[in-house]
Amino acid sequence: MKVLFSIIIILSTSLYGFEMYRKLLNRKKILFSWIDLLRRIDLEVKYHKSSLPLIFKKLAKDLQGPISEFCLNISEALTKKEKILNDIWHEEINNLSVKYSLTKDDVKLLTQLGSFIGSYSSEEQTVQINKVVLTLEGHYKKAEENVTKYRPIYQYGSILLGILIVILIV
Amino acid sequence: MDEVISVFPLIYQKEISPYLTKHHQLEEIRIRAHQPLQLLFSNQSIWLTQIIGDEDCHTILTNITNYSLYRYDEQIKQGYLTMKGGHRVGLAGEVVLKNNNISYMTNITYMNIRIAKQLIYDLTQVIQKLVKRQGLYNCCIIGPPQVGKTTFIRSLSYELSKQYKTFLIDERSELSETMPRTAFRMIDILKNCPKHIAVTMAIRSMSPELIVVDEIGSNQDVIAIHDAMNAGVNVMCTIHGYHKEDIDNKTIFNEKQNLFLFDRYIILERKKDEMLAQFLNAEGKKLQSIEIRPYESII
Numbered sequence: 001m002k003v004l005f006s007i008i009i010i011l012s013t014s015l016y017g018f019e020m021y022r023k024l025l026n027r028k029k030i031l032f033s034w035i036d037l038l039r040r041i042d043l044e045v046k047y048h049k050s051s052l053p054l055i056f057k058k059l060a061k062d063l064q065g066p067i068s069e070f071c072l073n074i075s076e077a078l079t080k081k082e083k084i085l086n087d088i089w090h091e092e093i094n095n096l097s098v099k100y101s102l103t104k105d106d107v108k109l110l111t112q113l114g115s116f117i118g119s120y121s122s123e124e125q126t127v128q129i130n131k132v133v134l135t136l137e138g139h140y141k142k143a144e145e146n147v148t149k150y151r152p153i154y155q156y157g158s159i160l161l162g163i164l165i166v167i168l169i170v
Numbered sequence: 171m172d173e174v175i176s177v178f179p180l181i182y183q184k185e186i187s188p189y190l191t192k193h194h195q196l197e198e199i200r201i202r203a204h205q206p207l208q209l210l211f212s213n214q215s216i217w218l219t220q221i222i223g224d225e226d227c228h229t230i231l232t233n234i235t236n237y238s239l240y241r242y243d244e245q246i247k248q249g250y251l252t253m254k255g256g257h258r259v260g261l262a263g264e265v266v267l268k269n270n271n272i273s274y275m276t277n278i279t280y281m282n283i284r285i286a287k288q289l290i291y292d293l294t295q296v297i298q299k300l301v302k303r304q305g306l307y308n309c310c311i312i313g314p315p316q317v318g319k320t321t322f323i324r325s326l327s328y329e330l331s332k333q334y335k336t337f338l339i340d341e342r343s344e345l346s347e348t349m350p351r352t353a354f355r356m357i358d359i360l361k362n363c364p365k366h367i368a369v370t371m372a373i374r375s376m377s378p379e380l381i382v383v384d385e386i387g388s389n390q391d392v393i394a395i396h397d398a399m400n401a402g403v404n405v406m407c408t409i410h411g412y413h414k415e416d417i418d419n420k421t422i423f424n425e426k427q428n429l430f431l432f433d434r435y436i437i438l439e440r441k442k443d444e445m446l447a448q449f450l451n452a453e454g455k456k457l458q459s460i461e462i463r464p465y466e467s468i469i
Binding site for chain 2: 045050051053081118
């Protein structure tokens with residue numbers, strides 16, 4: 001019984017640790033995807049001059065994973081014209097933030113993007129997008145550092161914590 | 171008209187909707203920040219009640235451009251953009267200058283949506299007067315703003331494309347948007363291209379029999395038209411004015427160019443739902459007047 005109890009405790013703390021690590025990794029990945037997405041949007045705005053719904057439709061096909069889903073939802077909503085872009089954008093960013101553990105700063109930055117995307121001349125649009133990309137790159141760098149910094153803590157620390165609890169209780 | 175209504179926030183859509191029963195008479199919707207909307211019909215003007223805010227202007231502009239304002243940089247510099255359905259939107263706000271040229275227009279808080287007429291006129295009689303033994307007369311259509319020059323020339327190119335290889339130059343995307351898509355019409359359309367460049371392109375590669383141009387406005391346009399005529403292509407174009415003399419006095423023509431450039435002039439006048447087309451010859455001598463009515467069906 002004691003052995004089983006010990007295994008459960010160690011497993012639980014380890015799983016918790018791995019889950020926390022997974023969240024850090026996810027945030028890093030999604031930030032990278034966002035930087036990629038914004039660079040692609042910038043190119044489309046600059047050179048192809050497609051409309052925003054078309055850009056998102058195209059990017060939904062080109063990209064993969066959650067960002068592709070995001071683009072598809074935005075494109076569909078813009079085509080249906082049931083809601084304004086800012087509202088749809090807000091909803092979609094909130095969904096992403098829950099699933100991919102975005103921080104408050106990430107959410108704030110990405111939400112602001114929804115209020116101005118498509119509302120400027122191409123020159124201004126490029127400036128605005130580049131500003132966001134620069135800030136996101138800062139966030140990404142920090143996320144990368146966090147992954148390196150907290151990896152041993154979450155992966156090995158959680159196992160050690162489990163063992164410590166077992167020693168103390170059992 | 172749905173494409174026009176849908177650009178307004180919901181609160182204004184409700185206000186505008188009751189007036190759309192006579193929608194084919196609605197000519198303009200004027201949007202001015204801190205004032206209510208103004209609807210201009212052919213014979214009256216109506217002020218609505220809701221005051222438009224700066225934010226509403228921004229929303230309307232974003233909706234007009236389908237969240238893609240960056241696509242309209244060049245048009246906005248010239249003070250207009252063309253929305254879905256061929257409706258032209260005049261813009262005013264703050265101009266940003268760069269080296270004494272317009273770099274961009276910002277804070278756009280004044281807009282004038284000019285409703286494109288989805289009418290096709292019955293031009294059978296007009297066309298009879300434009301056809302000569304071999305080919306067509308080169309023709310200049312003269313009329314004041316809002317008389318229906320664009321509608322007239324759209325109908326003309328639609329009818330003439332049955333028999334002639336027609337090249338339609340639609341610099342502002344106003345002509346082709348509401349052109350009926352009927353089979354077996356010999357019409358090629360070039361959109362968003364400056365007229366003088368488009369004329370050269372047409373002559374070089376599309377072998378048209380007729381080039382149709384709306385609103386010529388610069389000497390470059392006149393030179394291009396002259397070149398087209400010299401290349402044996404017939405040209406029909408519109409120009410702002412009330413009389414032939416107005417054209418003679420325009421600075422876009424120099425004396426040499428204006429001398430018998432066109433074989434026929436058509437002066438357009440509005441008479442309620444009908445239009446009066448007065449034909450003049452190259453010397454300005456009055457030939458005949460024809461009343462023009464739209465076809466029953468609205469396309």
